[in-house]
Every structure is written in C-alpha cells, then in structure tokens.
Amino acid sequence: MSLGDIPSPARRDADGTDGAHATDTTGGVAPTWLRALIRRANALMLLLSMFAIVASCVVLTASVFLRYFLHAATDWQDEVAVFLLVFVTFGSSGWVQAQRGHIGIEAFGGFLSERVNRLRWWLCDLISAAFCGFFTWKSWTLVQDAWAEGMTTSSTWAPPLWLPYGLMASGMSLLALQLLVQVLAGPGPRERSA
Amino acid sequence: MSTLAVGALYAASTLVAMFSGLPIAFALGTVALVFMMLFMPASALDTVTQNVYEEIASITLLSIPLFILKGAAIGKSRAGADLYAALHTWMHRVPGGMGIANVVACALFAAMAGSSPATCSAIGSTGIPQMRARGYSPGFAAGIIAAGGTLGILLPPSITMILFAIAAEQSLGRLFLAGVGPGILLVVLFCAYAAWNYRREFRAAQALAQQGGPGSEILRVENFTWAERARMLPRVLPFLVLLIGVMVALYGGYATPSETAGLGGILALLLVAVAYGAWRPSELRSILGSSIKESTMLMFIIGMSLLYTYVMSYLHISQAAAQWIIALQLSKWPLVAVVLLFVIGLGFFLPPVSVILMTAPIILPPLKASGFDLVWFGVLMTITMELGLIHPPVGLNIFVIKNVAPDIPLKDLVYGILPFVGLIIAALVLICLVPAIATWLPNAVFGTQ
Numbered sequence: 071m072s073l074g075d076i077p078s079p080a081r082r083d084a085d086g087t088d089g090a091h092a093t094d095t096t097g098g099v100a101p102t103w104l105r106a107l108i109r110r111a112n113a114l115m116l117l118l119s120m121f122a123i124v125a126s127c128v129v130l131t132a133s134v135f136l137r138y139f140l141h142a143a144t145d146w147q148d149e150v151a152v153f154l155l156v157f158v159t160f161g162s163s164g165w166v167q168a169q170r171g172h173i174g175i176e177a178f179g180g181f182l183s184e185r186v187n188r189l190r191w192w193l194c195d196l197i198s199a200a201f202c203g204f205f206t207w208k209s210w211t212l213v214q215d216a217w218a219e220g221m222t223t224s225s226t227w228a229p230p231l232w233l234p235y236g237l238m239a240s241g242m243s244l245l246a247l248q249l250l251v252q253v254l255a256g257p258g259p260r261e262r263s264a
Numbered sequence: 265m266s267t268l269a270v271g272a273l274y275a276a277s278t279l280v281a282m283f284s285g286l287p288i289a290f291a292l293g294t295v296a297l298v299f300m301m302l303f304m305p306a307s308a309l310d311t312v313t314q315n316v317y318e319e320i321a322s323i324t325l326l327s328i329p330l331f332i333l334k335g336a337a338i339g340k341s342r343a344g345a346d347l348y349a350a351l352h353t354w355m356h357r358v359p360g361g362m363g364i365a366n367v368v369a370c371a372l373f374a375a376m377a378g379s380s381p382a383t384c385s386a387i388g389s390t391g392i393p394q395m396r397a398r399g400y401s402p403g404f405a406a407g408i409i410a411a412g413g414t415l416g417i418l419l420p421p422s423i424t425m426i427l428f429a430i431a432a433e434q435s436l437g438r439l440f441l442a443g444v445g446p447g448i449l450l451v452v453l454f455c456a457y458a459a460w461n462y463r464r465e466f467r468a469a470q471a472l473a474q475q476g477g478p479g480s481e482i483l484r485v486e487n488f489t490w491a492e493r494a495r496m497l498p499r500v501l502p503f504l505v506l507l508i509g510v511m512v513a514l515y516g517g518y519a520t521p522s523e524t525a526g527l528g529g530i531l532a533l534l535l536v537a538v539a540y541g542a543w544r545p546s547e548l549r550s551i552l553g554s555s556i557k558e559s560t561m562l563m564f565i566i567g568m569s570l571l572y573t574y575v576m577s578y579l580h581i582s583q584a585a586a587q588w589i590i591a592l593q594l595s596k597w598p599l600v601a602v603v604l605l606f607v608i609g610l611g612f613f614l615p616p617v618s619v620i621l622m623t624a625p626i627i628l629p630p631l632k633a634s635g636f637d638l639v640w641f642g643v644l645m646t647i648t649m650e651l652g653l654i655h656p657p658v659g660l661n662i663f664v665i666k667n668v669a670p671d672i673p674l675k676d677l678v679y680g681i682l683p684f685v686g687l688i689i690a691a692l693v694l695i696c697l698v699p700a701i702a703t704w705l706p707n708a709v710f711g712t713q
Contacts, residue, residue: 075673116553116556118557119409120548120552120553122550122554123329123330123333123529123552123555123556123559124327124530124533124552126329126330126526127330127333127525127526127527127529127530128530129526129527130330130522130525130526130527131523131526131527131530133523133526134513134518134519134523134527138518142338142431148323148522151323151326151526152321152322152323152326155326155329155330156320156321156326157316158329158556158559159320159326159559159560159563159564159567162556162557162560163560163564165556166556166557166561168562169557171557171558171560171561172288172289172290172561172564173287173288173561174282174285174286174287174288174291175282175283175285175288176285177283178283178285179285190284190285191285193284194284194285194286194287195549197286197290197294198286198290200294201290201293201294201297203313204297205293205313205316207311208309208310208312208313209313210527211313212313212314212317216703219440223697228292230571234321235313235316235317238313238317
C-alpha cells in the first residue's frame with residue numbers, strides 16, 4: 071500500500087502529522103465563530119469515524135462467527151460495514167483537509183518564488199472548494215431524491231438509501247466548509263492555512 | 265472534435281491540473297466534471313455523486329481502510345524491532361545473516377502491515393543502525409531495507425492487488441495467491457544478493473586488516489546461545505499467529521476478503537494492546553487517526569479516479585486509446601514492455617491506486633486481446649510499481665530511508681539501492697519467461713481458469 075501506497079515526498083503533505091489532533095489555524099476573513107465551529111465539527115466527526123472504523127471491523131468479524139458457529143444468516147453485515155466505512159471516508163474528509171492530508175504533486179513548487187507559490191496554493195484551494203461545493207450540492211439533491219422516492223438498496227435487508235447518501239452529503243458539506251475557510255484565509259504561507 | 269482529440273485534451277488537462285498542485289483527488293474530480301459539462305448531456309451532472317457513491321460503496325473496496333488499520337496498528341508497535349531481533353538471533357551464523365534477517369523481517373512485516381513505507385520505517389529504524397554497527401556499508405544496509413519494504417504491495421493482502429482485481433474484474437483470491445510465488449522469488453533474490461555482497465565486503469575488510477588497516481566490525485564473530493534464541497521466539501509468535509490466522513480465514517473459506525480485513529483489524533488492535541500495552545486512548549487515537557487520514561485520502565483518490573474513468577469511458581476515450589494500441593499490432597512481448605514502461609513513467613508522479621484505476625481501461629483490453637492472463641499481468645504490474653517505490657530519483661522508499669538514517673548520503677543510498685532495482689527487473693523478466701511462478705499457486709488452489 072500500501073498503497074498503497076502513499077505518494078512520494080515530492081508530493082505535498084504539509085504538516086506531515088499523523089496524530090488525531092486537527093491543526094487548523096486558518097485566519098483571514100473567515101469569522102472566528104465559523105472556524106471554531108468547523109474545528110469542533112471536524113473533531114467530532116473524527117471521533118465518530120474512529121468508532122465507526124472499529125465498529126465495521128467488529129461487524130465483519132461477527133459476521134464470520136455468526137455464520138460458522140451459529141449458522142445464522144449474514145445478510146445485513148456487509149451493508150452495515152459499507153455504511154460505516156462510507157461515513158469514515160466522507161465524515162473525516164474535512165479533518166483530513168484541515169491536516170492538508172489530501173495530497174497533491176508538488177514537483178514544480180521548488181522552481182517558483184514564495185509569492186507565486188502562495189497564489190498557486192490559494193487557487194488550488196479555490197478550485198477544490200468549487201469542486202467540493204458542487205459535489206455537496208449534488209449529494210444533498212441525491213438525499214432528497216432518495217428520501218422522496220423511498221429508495222432502498224437492492225439487498226433482502228433493503229435499508230433506505232437516504233442514510234448512506236446523507237452520510238456522504240454531511241461529510242462533503244464539512245469538507246466544502248473547511249475548504250471555504252481555507253480560501254477565505256487568502257494567499258499565505260502553507261503553514262498558516264494548514 | 266474527434267474522440268482522440270478529446271482524449272488528448274483530457275490527458276493534457278489532467279496533467280495541468282495535477283502539476284498545478286491541486287490535491288490528486290480534487291484534480292481528477294474537477295477535470296472529470298469540466299469534461300462532463302463540456303461534452304456530456306446536462307443530465308449526466310445530476311448523477312455525479314451517485315456514480316461516485318455506487319463505485320465506492322463496494323465492500324471489497326471498502327476493505328482497504330481496514331487493511332490500513334491493521335498496518336497502522338502493527339506499524340505503531342515495536343513489532344518491527346522484535347521481529348528483526350528474533351530473526352537475527354536465529355540467522356547470525358549464515359553468511360550475511362544480518363542482511364538476510366532484515367530481508368525476511370521486511371517480508372513478514374510487509375505481509376502483516378501491507379505498507380511499503382511502514383515496513384521501511386519499522387524494520388529500517390532498528391535494522392539499518394544494527395547493520396552499520398556490524399560493519400555493513402551504509403548504502404548496502406539502506407538498499408536491503410528499501411528493497412525489502414517494496415514487498416508490502418506484493419505479498420497478500422495487498423491494497424494494490426485489491427484495486428487491480430476490481431479494475432480488471434479478476435478474482436481477488438487468485439491475485440493474492442499469485443503474488444506469493446513472485447514474493448518468495450524476490451525474497452530469495454534479495455537474500456542471495458545480501459549474502460553475496462556481505463562476502464564481498466567481508467573479504468575487502470579482511471584484506472584491509474591483513475595489510476595492517478583498521479579492523480572492521482564486519483569481521484567480529486557473534487554468538488547466541490540456544491537459550492537466547494528460544495527466548496526471542498515468544499516475541500514474534502503473536503504476529504505469526506496474526507499472519508497465519510488471517511491467511512487461514514481467507515483461504516480456508518471461513519471469511520471473504522472484506523471479513524478478513526475486519527478480522528485482521530480487530531486482531532491487530534488486540535495484539536498491540538495485549539503484547540505491547542497499546543490500549544490507552546492516546547495510543548489508540550494515534551493508531552486510528554493515522555489510519556483514517558491515510559484511508560480517507562486514498563478512498564477519495566479512488567472515488568475520483570473511478571469518476572474520471574467513467575467520463576473517459578462515456579466519451580469513448582479509453583476505447584479509442586485501447587483500439588489505437590491494438591492497431592499498432594505490436595507483438596506480445598513488446599506490448600507488455602511498452603505498457604510496463606508507461607506504468608513506470610506514471611508511477612514517478614502518481615500513487616499506485618491512481619495508476620491502476622486510470623490506466624486499466626486503456627491497457628487491459630489490448631492485453632486481453634493478445635491472450636495474456638490478467639492475473640499474471642496484475643502481478644507484473646504490481647512488481648513494476650514496486651520498482652517505482654525504490655527507483656531513483658522519486659522512489660518513496662528512498663525518502664523514507666533518508667528519514668530513518670539521515671546521515672547516509674543520498675549518493676550512497678542510490679548506489680546501494682541500484683542492485684536491487686536490477687534484481688526486481690530480473691524477477692520481472694523471470695516471471696515473463698516462466699509465468700507459472702505467479703500462476704502455479706492460484707491454479708493449484710482454485711483450478712486452471
């Protein structure tokens with residue numbers, strides 16, 4: 071992997087931390103209350119994501135034991151695990167962005183002046199915010215459609231689809247807000263907006 | 265505008281977006297979205313999120329965060345140091361035993377953690393200083409660890425192979441097993457080189473000592489009693505249980521790959537809590553936080569790569585590119601060589617997940633048309649991406665080692681790694697000449713395809 075593995079250090083991972091504490095110190099024209107709210111929301115989503123990732127492990131492990139020792143049907147476990155992991159992925163995305171954990175290629179950064187780099191980083195944040203804003207809008211539309219039409223998954227358990235769509239939409243909303251705050255911080259050194 | 269012209273524009277826009285410094289996930293998503301706006305019906309934009317959700321909400325794909333959790337739990341413990349120390353006490357009599365112990369420790373750790381950088385960091389932080397203290401040249405010591413670390417993406421369970429299985433619609437069980445033979449081949453090649461180069465450095469030190477020069481540590485004889493060797497065993501036992509337990513669950517038919525990932529995650533958390541006392545909230549937060557950070561970043565790249573390839577397919581770019589490659593009428597082996605060179609080139613800039621998902625729709629149809637076994641090719645592609653992990657100038661493992669042993673000059677590091685690059689290329693050639701190295705085990709277990 072890992073990874074997948076992780077990309078080369080030629081790519082950006084600004085603060086390099088892997089701790090669980092968000093390091094968002096964004097300033098600029100973003101109101102203080104908004105920054106504090108997002109910081110707290112990110113911390114809450116991270117905590118819930120931690121529980122969710124462990125819970126998905128427990129559900130999948132239980133699935134093996136239920137099937138082999140109790141010969142019980144295991145028709146809901148995979149979907150529960152998928153919903154939990156969808157939550158982990160989207161729910162923590164704002165926190166990951168606050169950590170500058172969504173990595174990019176920084177191959178040419180060294181050839182540019184600090185001023186140009188600051189402007190480039192800000193433009194990258196602006197484009198990212200626009201993309202995530204669009205994605206968030208369409209995610210909520212999807213939730214609305216799934217709710218209105220009573221959409222369910224195609225399994226025998228058939229849970230409502232507004233639930234995972236809602237998890238995706240709320241996570242994307244937080245990510246879009248996090249990016250917005252970073253855009254409002256204006257062009258500055260990467261550390262400032264990290 | 266012709267399909268190939270749209271394709272060229274798509275590729276150029278992607279390069280510009282990527283090299284502008286945009287996060288990879290958002291760069292792929294933005295390019296896909298812009299091309300949807302320009303070249304696809306407006307209704308397609310309404311299904312963007314549904315497409316991403318449906319692609320990502322696969323239990324096989326979502327096992328990736330759980331394998332990452334397992335790796336993070338093992339990686340944050342002292343398992344690497346213990347594994348290395350135990351193997352060293354058992355192998356110290358073999359010429360180059362310390363180097364061999366490091367290679368084997370890397371292979372075992374990689375199989376447990378599934379991450380190349382984590383393996384380099386965990387084994388290297390103990391192994392490199394120990395090897396240097398015993399007179400191994402710095403470049404040689406660093407090369408052993410950098411190369412050993414690459415095994416993380418080949419030995420099962422490998423995240424790279426999960427993605428290839430999804431992209432190529434191949435059996436994940438077969439792919440995992442197909443990585444075992446080549447993994448062992450690489451371990452044997454690395455160990456053989458470690459023993460040979462040890463002898464070379466030993467003889468050079470001996471000659472120097474005979475001429476009255478300073479005696480090198482490499483000449484010192486080390487001994488461990490049987491009692492000392494036996495005492496080391498309990499340190500590695502829990503991790504061997506984890507490794508074997510996960511494999512038995514998967515191949516014994518007890519659990520699906522995703523259930524195995526969940527089981528591995530729980531077992532790894534329990535093991536580091538029991539064996540290393542990592543049960544305090546701060547330690548768990550660190551393990552869970554780093555797992556979430558890595559997996560979210562990766563899952564976003566995967567989700568957006570899938571959206572990117574969906575647009576590529578809708579606009580017939582991938583089909584046209586694949587037809588163009590087929591029309592070149594390259595014979596079988598030049599085709600494989602060109603495809604692998606293309607993968608190496610992309611691997612300089614992109615993580616393996618993006619390389620696999622973005623190139624699969626283009627390169628797999630021509631390979632299929634030429635009659636290649638895609639499971640076998642999946643192994644070749646994975647080994648090629650291993651090469652990218654240590655290939656100068658941008659191989660990730662080089663930078664991880666530089667972090668672990670900052671005093672080793674980059675030049676020494678690169679010279680120490682280059683022989684291993686040669687060995688990986690030799691393994692690629694061998695697997696091309698003898699495909700059974702990869703295909704024998706899956707065929708023996710699951711039957712011939």
